[in-house]
Amino acid sequence: MGRPLLADAARAEPPAAPAAVALRGVSIAFLLDKGGTYEAVAKTDLVVAPGEFVAIVGPTGCGKSTLLNVAAGLISPSTGKAEVFDTALSGLNGEAGYLFQQDALMPWKTALDNVAVALEPQGVPRRQALDRAREWLDRVGLSTFADRYPHMLSGGQKKRVALAQVLIRDPRILLMDEPFGPLDAQTRQIMGNLLLDLWAQNRKAVLFVTHDLEEAISLADRVVVMSAGPAAVIVGDYPVALERPRDIAEIRTEPRFHEIHKAIWGKLRGEVQKAYALGEGRRP
């Protein structure tokens, strides 16, 4: 499955600034308990330009989250390297904010404290951090929920807090691992629009992992398709030439959206079917 990338169309103009994230020849293999190794991702190249919103789609278990974790520095690749603004990444990616799929808020801190604590590593004085955290809760529409603990918040509200927690640090790169996966359809749309609003105000490089193709197209500038695992590779790279600002719910009715969806789904469907044939591509 070593098909070449179809990436050229996406980068009509050569990027002047260094790439925000560049994965070069990255492969990831895990040691198995019963001996031997399992290659989750085979040699892969992926470049995200500053301010670019890239979505990775692929069948369940294809290793797209693994690839994201390499960009975050949470996993080191078996071969190849990750570069962040032209610097080889070693250890955690300090330029990146990471939005997890699962609940990652500290349950013992209120919404306000969860957001404010994100500024502590930068040495921001607590009072100032609290003021800025209040501003951010306001931006994600939760100003009246500042004193709530995570268990008193709904799934969507928790995601809003998590978004504020990540964005208050103003990272130059945003990594998102199926962040809206656990939410219901309507909440996902609302969160998607919120994300696009915030991103439009301050364009960061975004790497967004999802298995939902419609979500990927409606959010991203570029959609990257990964093959079914094991040894997943990128098998497609499609520009999304849709106007911004977008409304997630409305954009799905546009003819252009359907054309793009059809083109990508043609590729993705085959991979999804392969994954099912392999038992959903789960690791052995």
Place this chain on the structure above:
Amino acid sequence: MKVNRWTLLALQIGVAIVLLTVWHLLTTVPVNGKKLLDPFFFSTPIDVLARVWKDFYTGTIWRHLGITLLETVLAFVTGAAGGILFGFVFARGELIAAVFDPYIKAANALPRVVLAPIFALWFGLGIWSKVALGFTLVFFIVFFNVYQGVRDVSPTILANARMLGMNERQLLRHVYWPAALTWTFSSLHTSVGFALVGAVVGEYLGSAAGLGYKIQEAESVFDVTGVFSGMLILAVFVIVIDTIVTAVENRLLVWRPGTQSTTAQG
């Protein structure tokens, strides 16, 4: 099942009245010229209550209560501090945990009562031998809970905190420490109870003051009324302490699910 608070309280008091009445009848009303239970061995509820009243009225009980309370608090504080400290060290240092694992298990499996005479030899008959006994009980409960709590911190919360740029010290303060405290507090009822057990058993086995001593002293002169009144005071004492612990717990663990009913939807 949902019962009105006052109905519940009335039923609970009803149980006490029934039990006391039966006890009273069996020990005071002769059947065929013979009481079913000999008051010498079983005392009577009125005598017991009168003794309790006298103990409080004359004020002799306060000193014993104070000593037992002091021992309980000291045993709890030292045991919890030691348990938290060692729980942390063991949870963060896998080699230490692996090496000491059999010793910790062996020490915990030892019935603590056998230590009481040793502690009396080492620390004398004053409060410190009782504090030591309570310490050995509280320490292991808190130790195991903190150890578990620190090791079971959600990997996602940890990864998130790291991605936010926290260093080891900040992780300790914002993630590990609160997680460990949660587990400590969830074992608070048990550990405070054991601190009291340590104190009373220690007093019972050898001392000159405290509730355990009061009971032991009454037993040695076949003063059943004294034994029962001591037990009654001890029981009320335990309930009071437990109520305080519950209040502290509710205060400190507001963030935990189930402690408050305001859950938002949507």
